Amino acid sequence: MTKTVLVGAGHLAIHFQNQLTKSKKFQLIQWYSRSIEKVTFAEQKLDITDQLSQLKEADLYLICVSDDAIASVSKKIETEGLVAHCAGGVHLDRLKGPSKKAVFYPLQTFTKGADLSFEQLPFCIETTAASDQKKLQDLAEELGGTAHKIDSQKRAVIHLIAVFLNNFGNHLLHLGNDLAKKNNIPFEIFHPLIHETFAKALSNGPKNAQTGPALRHDQKTIDKHLSLLDDKDIKKLYIHLTSSIQKKHEQ
Amino acid sequence: MTKTVLVGAGHLAIHFQNQLTKSKKFQLIQWYSRSIEKVTFAEQKLDITDQLSQLKEADLYLICVSDDAIASVSKKIETEGLVAHCAGGVHLDRLKGPSKKAVFYPLQTFTKGADLSFEQLPFCIETTAASDQKKLQDLAEELGGTAHKIDSQKRAVIHLIAVFLNNFGNHLLHLGNDLAKKNNIPFEIFHPLIHETFAKALSNGPKNAQTGPALRHDQKTIDKHLSLLDDKDIKKLYIHLTSSIQKKHEQ
Numbered sequence A, B: 001m002t003k004t005v006l007v008g009a010g011h012l013a014i015h016f017q018n019q020l021t022k023s024k025k026f027q028l029i030q031w032y033s034r035s036i037e038k039v040t041f042a043e044q045k046l047d048i049t050d051q052l053s054q055l056k057e058a059d060l061y062l063i064c065v066s067d068d069a070i071a072s073v074s075k076k077i078e079t080e081g082l083v084a085h086c087a088g089g090v091h092l093d094r095l096k097g098p099s100k101k102a103v104f105y106p107l108q109t110f111t112k113g114a115d116l117s118f119e120q121l122p123f124c125i126e127t128t129a130a131s132d133q134k135k136l137q138d139l140a141e142e143l144g145g146t147a148h149k150i151d152s153q154k155r156a157v158i159h160l161i162a163v164f165l166n167n168f169g170n171h172l173l174h175l176g177n178d179l180a181k182k183n184n185i186p187f188e189i190f191h192p193l194i195h196e197t198f199a200k201a202l203s204n205g206p207k208n209a210q211t212g213p214a215l216r217h218d219q220k221t222i223d224k225h226l227s228l229l230d231d232k233d234i235k236k237l238y239i240h241l242t243s244s245i246q247k248k249h250e251q
Helices: A011-020 A067-075 A130-142 A152-182 A187-204 A219-228 A232-250 B011-020 B067-075 B130-142 B152-182 B187-204 B219-228 B232-250
Strands: A002-007 A026-032 A047-049 A060-063 A082-085 A100-106 A122-127 A146-149 B002-007 B026-032 B047-049 B060-063 B082-085 B100-106 B122-127 B146-149
Touching: A002 A011, A002 A130, A011 A026, A060 A067, A067 A082, A082 A130, A100 A130, A100 A152, A122 A130, A122 A152, A130 A146, A152 A187, A152 B152, A152 B187, A152 B219, A152 B232, A187 B152, A187 B187, A219 A232, A219 B152, A232 B152, A232 B232, B002 B011, B002 B130, B011 B026, B060 B067, B067 B082, B082 B130, B100 B130, B100 B152, B122 B130, B122 B152, B130 B146, B152 B187, B219 B232
Parallel strands: A002 A026, A002 A060, A026 A047, A060 A082, A082 A100, A122 A146, B002 B026, B002 B060, B026 B047, B060 B082, B082 B100, B122 B146
Antiparallel strands: A100 A122, B100 B122
């Protein structure tokens, strides 16, 4: 059994706790949160603490705190064990205290209150020592996910791509949703279109899947759409995305 | 049986033909294409023509031609029957010849070579005479879809929203896909993230689903991402989308 300490009590940490409790390969021996009330619901046999100085010696420390807190939290962990953070956009070297460093980044979006599954989820794994890879590969598989060896440089690009796909993609849905609300159009009628958009992009490739007024340089429709947008910034964004599509397809 | 003539031989028309052949309420009696070779594969008992002057008298004409051709094609259809175009961004009044006009717009993205289903698909329906609504409602349901009474003004907004969701959404996938290729990252590892993005936006609402450096004003990560983008236009688009997210969430 790999003795494991969980550091942090956000959405991701709660799901790790949930899964690790069932594991036969990883034994969760302690859970830390600076706000102890966040972890008191954990089962009684699991040790909880709000003091980093009281962390138990373990084989693996999973740090699930905000990006900015990774350096200061890791600095206070004194151990011979492996210390891994779980952030996509943070370099391995930001881990300050421990000698055995790692990254264990689940490539997914996590929000409070949303259901979450690690099933088939890719975990990006990086370790200072090659001998530590295996432990995190095992962890990824134990959680139901898949393991991918990715260094900090490549992970930064992955994190950037995730911003385009998730953050920016969600924002377009937000803008569409607001336009629908404002015009008393039930957003549900767009669900089949949204579903097809991503199904088609993934099966045919997004280049082949592109359609619409931008691609066919249909200025009449573009002008009509712009006349329907009264928010200056969203109008600009429409123009910008339209020209970006046109440039991309001229390449 | 509603005698029906199909005008046009693009992707949408082919699927209409496919479905109508099976229908017991709508009888496809003729198929027009200006390029006759596109419709010669149709079953023998279906009359085909490349001459608008030879269109048969029917109860319903479904016009599936490009937006720009709708006016000129409809002008040449002499009939007492109902003439419907299927374009999202084109006003009902663009139908020039017939006295009984309608729009029958399937809210979906259609690409050559991609599988297509009308199952549960919303059709936006508009008619000059209220008495013609029923016919197109029946058609939507016969095709497996759902009927929605939507006037040209509202349909223009729906078409605009569809551009944000589909055209712009697909473009983000295209940019992400290209960045992945360029950095030798298999795009498949993003599939769970893409799936979750849209599932979460639809179940929790896109406002609640927003996460990422833009939302939390994490300028360090934003700057890091910008340093990874060498294309000036895509860099600008990143900045623009970031500030758009920030403005939206200040409202």
